[in-house]
Amino acid sequence: MTTLVPAPDGSYASLLSELKERIRAARLKAAVAVNRELILLYWSIGRDILARQTAEGWGARVIDRLAADLRRDFPEMTGLSPRNLKYMRAFAEAFPDEEVVQQLVAHLPWGHNVKLIEAVKSPEERLWYARQAVEHGWSRNILVHQIESGLHRRQGKALTNFARTLPALQSELAQELIKDPYSFDFLALGPAMSERELEQGLLEHLRSLILELGKGFAFVGSQYHLEVGGQDYYLDLLFYHLRLRCFVVVELKIEDFKPEFAGKMNFYLSAVDDQLRHNSDAPSIGIILCKGKNEVVVEYALRDSTKPMGVAEYRLSAALPAALQAALPTEAEFAREFPLMALVKLRMEVEREIRLLVADQTEAERPLALGPMLTELQGLGLTPQTADRFRNALQTMNRAAHGLDVAAADAAEATEIASVFLAELRVIRDRRSS
Template sequence: MAKNKENVPAKAVESLFNKISPLITQSRKMIATTINTAEVCTKFKIGQYIVENEQKGKSRAAYGKQVLFHLSARLIEKHGEGWSVETLTLCRKFFNVYSNFVNGVYEIEGEYKFTLSWSHYLVLMRIKNDDERRFYEIEATSGNWSVRELQRQYGSSLYERLALSRDKEQVARLSRVGNVVEKPEDIIKNPVTLEFVGLKPDASYSESNLESAIINKLQEFLLELGKGFLFEARQKRFSFDEDDYYVDLVLYNRLLQCYVLVDLKVDKLTHQDLGQMQMYVNYYDRYVKQDFEKPTIGILLCKEKKDTLVKLTLPENANIYASAYELYLPDKKLLQAKVKEWVNEFETQDGREVT
């Protein structure tokens, strides 16, 4: 047997393995996806039957809890664990939430199709605002987010932070198509949440400490920045007129096809910081970027930023943006209130009454 094994051509085995192994992996993914989809569709339909049964009369609605209790017992007896009263209640809620609109739920020939797993929808159902829920559903689907990533993005108030960085029309667009990256402004969040780096908000730390903490959590940092970011270098040196300069972080955005330079500031933003970033951006545009690439973007992550200072220091067409960062998750209720105030302000400017 050993001799036969030695005579087998290694290249032939390797070639077959490289063809078959990905096929098995893909097949397992397809099976998992099919199982997830079947589970979600089943629970949506269960919720529909429960709601329709309760709507047939006040008497049925009155003893709804008792119906679910006995129904749960029968289902567990027939189909095993997993059909508790709590689960049936969630099925009912799922139908009530998702039967009111068709985003992520497409009715084709009487069948509903969903894009995420049941665990994802358990998170999404807790979001009361329809626009916000639709946004997270689109982003979770397009970004292939795990449940943990969905929880993190919702907990960090991604929707509110993006909304506060955009005008009214773009806020409305978030709930229709998600965060589409087409121009530099689309990658800006305010604030940027860096709670994952592990630095204490009330502790003293340097820019070097912050940079090292970000590099140690690079994957989380790139996900926080948004779509399409690739890491190139830290403390990237370039020389000009016999002087050396260092860019804290050099990134590349494949969707915008441009370099993104990031400078970290642990204090409030100054006009000198803006001027320095303008010089970095100019250098990359003139000596590094290729003809097919878009203009370089500069981002200053600072503890404190002043929009007035940015507007006064930089020309209107400058590709430089300042964004505050937080070392803790923002207050979601406060951000929600700010978004509502922000949209209401636009409505008032348009001369329409705000309800």
């Protein structure tokens, strides 16, 4: 007798999908349960080793003996090396409360717990990072990054007016979510960057930006257009926060905070609330990210603002330790050792200014070489008066950039011409932006 296989109709497909999802969920629960039991086992082993060493004065060599004996009796089990047994002892010492282990750190993989032991010395901070890792589902690499960036010291530290402008529950959550300073160490930007370059860099590293902002931020757009009273306005970055249920406007400033920034943000938030906010959304929030700030000035600027906003700084990279800074040669020493370095730097500054001018004109893909960019600049009618002289000096600059020998007189002449050309470029750009 032949058994008929049911056709893959909608009912069968639905059953198959449901069973596959049930199997995945069961496998995940099994993996979590196995991990939890393993962590509890490691903690109990570490606790017993610690207790015996304390009570009976055992030395460190007993761990080597234990590791050899345990691996002999359980050859199929990994994780019983002397090094791992020492981590178990340190684990039990770092988390002495069994209830905390069961309810919190047993939900983290062993590698996460090892990193917490190695990288965080304060018990309070260690628990804080453990809770964050469980809540947000951080991978081990993300956990290490958050520890190295000092997230515990930055979280919830921004100056805001949330307590006055938001309901209590939303105010507490919003304050907790905003950091100060924000760490943009994934950007390779120098001190002479423009706001456009900062914004473009953040967009190019959007995943890293979202990670730094924190869980719940959904990207809506950059240079988001709003029309108010027949005039056009553009928001640097616009997000929607899934837990706060509100829009979040982020404004980027490459200078220290000024009181007028708060007034502009107040205007933007009014427009967003009027044009984008739904009836079920909470009031929109603004975050002003600045190079620096005076806390007293910020407090005065936010005191009478009617819209919820916060002010925080950002950091592009951590400063070198003093010992390393002292070991580095000074700019004068570099100039003596590498006489053509200033010429190479000047060429880079010229190229940067030309890119900014060309980018203002068209959205087409930009040429990479400096020569074609000069030609495009000429086609746009933005050529400085000394362009022909600069083209002649460019050959000398290119030789310097490729490490070839350049006569001192030629280098001096090229430097003089390029400096004048650079100044003219900046005048043209300032005139167009005014």
